Amino acid sequence: MGTNIIKVSHLQKFFGKNQVLRDVDFKVDEGDVTTIIGASGSGKSTLLRCINLLEKPSGGEILFHGKPITGKGFDPCGYRAKVGMCFQSFNLFNNMTVLENCMTGPVKVLKKTKEEAREKALLYLKKVGMEPYINAKPMQLSGGQKQRVAIARALAMEPEVLLFDEPTSALDPQMVGEVLSVMRQLAGEGLTMIIVTHEMAFARDVSTHVVYMADGVICEEGAPEEIFEHPKKEKTAEFLRRFSER
């Protein structure tokens, strides 16, 4: 296994009085593909958003290469530039073309030259199969295409870790495949990823590590075979059974 990148310990998150994350511990090493599964409302999105500092943790610690990300003097923008995120609703910039979407981060945040950024953007757009669409605006694309552009935009930042929050949940069934196959390819290339998903078959083949969350805690975690074939906890088995019935 590679070096440790992210270590979450005793993470807690309150929304007002409502405790959404109770005591979450887990770590991500270089090259890991961690998938987080669990029922709706169990706190999966909140966990990812805390890792990316889109939500401020209420307690506990998140270490990035050993440094606490909520510590004094820690630069959240520089951190987010290294930890990419893809959203369920894509969140592409509507005022920019596909190419501009992928260039703006490298140019404005990483201070790359336009030429350099353009080259990188084209490289990653090609990787996700969206390079013919560089002049299109997000409004003119299908959901699957938008998500692939969003992945290219995140990749153009050359992040150390890429977070995915249910990247295929907003898509029509026939578009799910194209996004998952891009992600599968990225996993094969050794990109470190944390993926929240309801696509169990995908989670099973692609991940190195599966985390099952329930009610704001990690109920069970382990290699995909362990979780999917021989879950230790009854709760996990129950969740998976309900899923396969649908």
Place this chain on the structure above:
Amino acid sequence: MLPSDFWGRIVFILQEYGSSFASGIWTTMIIAVISTAIGCLIGFAIGIVQTIPCDREDNPVKWGLLSVVKFILTAYVEIFRGTPMMVQAMFIYYGSAMVFDINMGMWTAAFFIVSINTGAYMAETVRGGILSIDPGQTEGAMAIGMNHFQTMINVILPQALRNIMPQIGNNLIINIKDTSVLSVIGVMELFYTTKGIAGAYYTYFEAFTITMVFYFIMTFICSRILRFMEARMDGPDNYELVQTDALVLGEGMHTYTGKDKNVSTNSDYRAHKTGNFNRDQREGM
């Protein structure tokens, strides 16, 4: 020498006072256009400040400072929206001379009053424009490491600007008409000029008929220009697929700025641009 029929008098006034009308129109337009532009800048600046996120517990000093600034800005907006521009003109023009011993000069006063008024209206419009943008846009920008300022400049404000273009147009048209109140401090805009012309031969009806038409032409042309700008901002309705081969030649496209300012040396790129041009022409026919 004054013709006895209506149209004759109109022609006579136009011949005699054409240059006065022209200078009145020029004065009106220059005040309206520049002040609307400055007002928009004020509005955007205030809109940005009003939407800076800040947590009281996170950073109490910043929070306190921001609250004071926001209070002052809100007071400005409420006061200038809540009083007539004509009264403000008198108040500021004579007040600055009396109280602060500043002789503003008519032009400075004119630009100042109209800008600051437009700013007060635009501040609320911009704030609304910013709030109307999907928060997902901000999250998308934050997720690639942009700070608040970068997010605003690159992502939120361009979209907000597009959404509030109709209101900016509205403000410009209102300003073209409302510069007429500046006559109370002696600014020689179109209304004040007309009054002088009408008084000379006692031809009020004729002179103001002409001025009505001029005002209408000015506002109508401006509203068309703004529509055109809106259409330009929207960009083309459709896009063209770029062939993979064109990308291999990517090196040659380094002059691309995203705004078509520079002509690329890449022939595929040029061909693709020309294609665009032809299509636009076809649509125009």
